[in-house]
Amino acid sequence: MPRGRGCVRPQRLSRSNTARQPEPASSATRSQQPSNRGRKRTAEVPLEDFVDERVSQTNAVEKIQRISSGSRSATSPSPRIPLERLRFRARTLLQGGLAPNTRSTYDTALNAFRIFLSEYNLSLQWPISIQNIVFFISYCFERGMASKTITTYVAGLNYFHKLSGFYDISKIFMVSKLLEGCKKSRKSHDNRAPITKQVLKILCDMLPLCCYNAYETRLFTTLFIFAYFGLFRISELVVPKVLESRDVLWNSDISIIDNSKVLICLRHSKTNKTGVPVYLKLPKEKDNLCPVNALSNFLSMRPKTQGPLFIHNDSSPVTGTQFSAVLSKCVLRARLSFGCCYKTHSFRIGRATDLAIMGVPAKAIMKAGRWNSDCYKLYIR
Structure with missing residues (x-):
């Protein structure tokens, strides 16, 4: 063909150029492609949906890899882990990353x-x-x-x-x-009253009048004393529900050293993001409100079973609801002023307040309460 103006020389397409040009996707193919826009999810279990979707994508990739690597005969050093097990592990890891x-x-x-x-x-x-x-x-x-x-x-x-x-x-x-x-x-005000050491003594004196036997009295006496001296969050001591007991303090996590202090291994905590256990020491006190004596007396009566430290006589764990109920009964019986303001977190607030009044350095208060910032100041009354 003669060359001239208006004539275009045809270009030869190499294989590489041809491969770079994608084929136009059909409407059916486009409808199968995932898109974030307008996608609906089940609200009840977004975590499971997220994991299941990722697993389905893994299945597709795995099929492609098997086809593309059919000529290779490499053997894996260990048996292949089923995807169902990986899905279960992904769920547990995600749940474990959140208190x-x-x-x-x-x-x-x-x-x-x-x-x-x-x-x-x-x-x-x-x-x-x-x-x-x-x-x-x-x-x-x-x-x-x-x-x-x-x-x-x-x-x-x-x-x-x-x-x-x-x-x-x-x-x-x-x-x-x-x-x-x-x-x-709308500035919020924390109206929770502090359970100082003085208030703690009053509450412990009320326990024999609020508990129905000697074991329950000793159980909640130890709980109150631990909550105060250890600046514990309630979720670290007692279970939220009867069937959820893995994240609280177990009897294997505590030990009495030379009858002078209690050594506590706190495996789970709200602010513990690394999962490394935190060790606490509660020294012996000279008065009746002593964590060492309280724990020793409680362990002498506690059933010899492994599990959560604070359990009833029938080996069932103390729940947060039960702890709150006993505390409310003691406050009501003692007729404390602003009784409705005493909550489970009041033990933590009261100990932080007492430490500040005693002139304990800020870093020591933060360490005792496992605070990572100066938010401990909000607890000092």
């Missing part, structure tokens, strides 16, 4: 968000639209929730959001400013 109480709080946040959506006939879709998050924050504020509660709820939504592979809600400028506005517009 049980925090996970329960985040579940409550998700449930509150679902209630908000149903009230306004909105559907729960992942990723969550920024507009719905903004309305949810305003909704919580109008319902009279404290700014800390609203911030916690948003953190719970953000946890499930990021777990599903979506954007970080906390990085949205409007969200951060709304939370800041909630904090400035």
Whole structure:
């Protein structure tokens, strides 16, 4: 063909050039491709959905690898682990990365968000639209929730959001400013009263009148004394539910050294992100409120079974509800002022207050209470 203006010389396509040009995807193929936009997820189990989706993607990749590596005869040094076991392990690892109480709080946040959506006939879709998050924050504020509660709820939504592979809600400028506005517009006040050593003695004196036998009296006396001197969170001492006992203090975690101090191995804690046990020492006191004597007397009566340290005479573990109920009975019996303000966290608040009054350095108070920041100041009354 003669060359001239308007004539285009045909180009030869090499194999490499041909391979780079993707074939146009059909409508059926495009509909099968995952997309974050408009995707709906089951709200009850976002964690399991997330793991199951990743496992299904792994199945597809595994099939391709088997086809592409059919000519190779390499043998694996160990048997192949079933995907069901990997899926189970992924779930347990994800759950282990979050304290049980925090996970329960985040579940409550998700449930509150679902209630908000149903009230306004909105559907729960992942990723969550920024507009719905903004309305949810305003909704919580109008319902009279404290700014800390609203911030916690948003953190719970953000946890499930990021777990599903979506954007970080906390990085949205409007969200951060709304939370800041909630904090400035509705300043919360912690009205929990401190259980100081003086109040602790009054409560322990009330236990024989509130407990139905000598064993229960000794059990809760030791619990009260440990909660105070160890600055324990209630979740570190007693179980939230009867069937959940792996994260609390066990009898194998404690020992009495030379009848002069109690050595405690705290395996699980709210602020312990590394999983490395923390060791605490409770020295002997000269008065009746002594953790060494209280523990020694309790162990002499405790059933000889392995498991949670604080158990009833029938070997069932003490729950958080039972602890709160006994504390309320003692406060009511003692007729303490502001009785409704004494909560389970009051032991921790009272010990921090006493240490500050005694002039204990700030770093020592932080270490005793396992605080990682100066938030311990909020506990000093």
